Amino acid sequence: MSEALKVPTMAEFAATGEVPEVLFWVGCMGSFDDRARKITKAFVRILNKANVKFAVLGQEESCTGDPARRAGNEFLFQMQALQNITVLNGYGVQRIVSACPHCFNTLKNEYPALGGQYEVMHHTQFINALIKEGRIKVEGGSFQGKRITFHDPCYLGRGNGDYEAPREVLLKLDAALVEMKRSKEKGLCCGAGGAQMWKEAEKGDKEVNVERTEEAVGTGAKIIAAGCPFCNTMLTDGVKAVGSEGQVVVKDIAELIAEAGEL
């Protein structure tokens, strides 16, 4: 927490004629939500530590349109997408990394049909690559031997088939990774996808996030690792709902890595 964060924008890069190696797509939640901002900062600390030449769009970033599309508003989605693509292509962006699996999915899979072709990575994939390339070193630190369970984000796991990158990163912490019964392909949703984040749940006998948190807490893990700001919020609320606040914490993988490295 010592050094100030270095967060240059694409506009600043463009002014100097330099090209960053990757664009960090912060996302609405990562920009505005108190809890998610901590994840954003943790990821930036990792990027700074690894000397990654990255940039953000800053004020030029706009919602990818994911929630509008899932909620059926295709006009609004395409308005957002086409405007973002104009900005991204204007800067000649080639690579994007995002700490939100929903932004990641939309940028990676849904922008190409509208003229936006980029190499897009989820931040757990990016961190995993940094570790493999030796650009950052991760040691267990305070997490050594701790029980950690990982909650698969649907939009990274089932949606895009990556179950391993977040787990490979977690293994570097020398922690005891315990799996929930419903994990990987069988992972249970946190309840926020498909625009549920912006509405009350339909009538039922339980909240989805409580169902999932019970399962996570049931593993005996003291840390629930997440890879999505939506999941993070849902599970954090869930931990309160099941009365485990103070005993179990929900942390993004970027936060765990940053903390282990005392960044």
Place this chain on the structure above:
Amino acid sequence: MSISSVIFLLAFAIAVWWFTRNVGRIRRNILLGRDEQINDRKGERWALMTKVALGQSKMVVKPIAGLLHIMVYAGFVIINIEVLEIIIDGLFGTHRVFSFLGGFYGFLIGSFEVLALLTWLACAIFLIRRFVLRIKRFWMREMTLWPRTDAGLILTFEILLMTAFLLMNAADHTLQRMGVGHYLEAGSFPVSSVLAGWLGFGDFDASTLIGIERTSWWFHIIGILAFLNYLPYSKHFHILLAFPNVWYSKLKPKTEMSAMPRITAEVRSMLDPSLPPPAPPAEPANGMPPEHFGAKDVFDLTWKSLMDAYTCTECGRCTSVCPANLTGKLLSPRKIIMDTRDRLEEVGKVIDVKGKWEDDGKDLFSRISEEELWACTTCNACTQACPVNIDPVEIITGMRRFLVMEQSKPSPSLNAMFTTIENNGAAWAFGPDKRMDWVKE
């Protein structure tokens, strides 16, 4: 030609004709869906079909049900080799026409008998699971009287067919040992010889045994022809459609939603006034309904979604992993698919009766409520769980698109989200000037 050959030929011809007619009807109904080209990545599609449909790879995710299903499936596929012999015998009045294969014939018949026994046992266990143990997913809201009856009929049918097959062999085997008439020594009978012993066939006279053998033979083959014609009325049609349905699977990432090119043209012209707005879609022919933004009725879904509907086996694996359903919400992905199929059947009947489509005042929303649609988290647990790669999310999001774009009826609080994206370019009510505030904190 003997009288029995004539009767057989007649029964066979009627069965094939009626079946072909009904399959043609289902094909016509599926093609009522929107056109979509699916012919890319052929190698991958063949491999997927081999693995998922032929190899049953997703069935064994639930090991008990998966294993039992493979027993029935193997029995069904392999015993059908025997049906070929039965048809030739029926047409030409021969008896066990393939027996010239000698030892290999014995091996075949012996294998069929073992498979028949396994099929019999698996079906019996399936019946117990459904109707005695009452496994939850077979008794959910959408499993009304007909779907439950359908499942019971299929299993009973298969048990009866296997019983007839084994009884026929038991009588035949006993007659062979007695050296009666044309019952030449052929085949090997590991199961039916035991059955013959239990039933005391050895003490029966030849004419009774011939009666049992002939009755079983006719029951078996007429049963198969009847069962064939039951398929188009039943979820059991999946035994045929599973293969093409898996071949035409969505190969794109599961969470990638389908594109809407017509909207792209409109949005482009809104963003750039120099581009003309797209021409309205052509008036559809034959009184078909106009094209919609999103899905109002079966005509607005792609033909693949309609094939999905006819392929559904009603196993309920989708619903049993749906987070909404698990927490007591109304949504059940299986119901979405069954409702789509039932609506499509309803539309098909109108076309059968009137010769062309005439609006009946109903649509998908007559069966599927908004409450169900808005409960979906698009997590794709259902598409992952489906053993035949059905995609309920495509129908759910398609219907949401219709609600929002043509009826301005999103789930109430979603309007606030739309407005803030329109005004602030953010899904929360913060302006672009606040996007970098986190750096300073």
